[in-house]
Amino acid sequence: xxxxxxxxxxxxxxxxxxxxxxxxxxxxxxxxxxxxxxxxxxxxxxxxxxxxxxxxxxxxxxxxxxxxxxxxxxxxxxxxxxxxx
Numbered sequence: 001x002x003x004x005x006x007x008x009x010x011x012x013x014x015x016x017x018x019x020x021x022x023x024x025x026x027x028x029x030x031x032x033x034x035x036x037x038x039x040x041x042x043x044x045x046x047x048x049x050x051x052x053x054x055x056x057x058x059x060x061x062x063x064x065x066x067x068x069x070x071x072x073x074x075x076x077x078x079x080x081x082x083x084x085x
Contacts (some may be wrong), residue, residue, distance in 0.1 A: 001030050008041035024048050036066075045070075 008023050024046055025037040033055040037048040047066060051059040 002027075002030065004036070005038045006040075008039050010042065022046050024052075034062075048072040060075055 002077070006025065006026065013020050018043070022044065023039050023041050025048060026052055027035055033052040035050040037060060039046050039048075047063070049059060051062070051064060053059065056062060
């Protein structure tokens with residue numbers, strides 16, 4: 001597994017007059033089963049996963065689980081504790 005975390009711009013930016021909606025890094029050709037890129041941009045966070053589907057059978061479930069884990073962490077940090085769905 002590889003994990004990258006990059007802090008993006010804190011203010012909205014544009015390229016050639018076009019407003020940037022999100023930033024999504026990519027990687028190709030690395031011999032690993034899972035690569036997770038996390039990028040923050042203004043008040044948003046994007047996660048980009050690259051998976052070997054022969055090893056990780058359901059990458060969509062993995063994304064859902066990562067999203068839920070991050071929400072739990074956020075709720076604990078801001079003092080709301082664990083919230084059941």
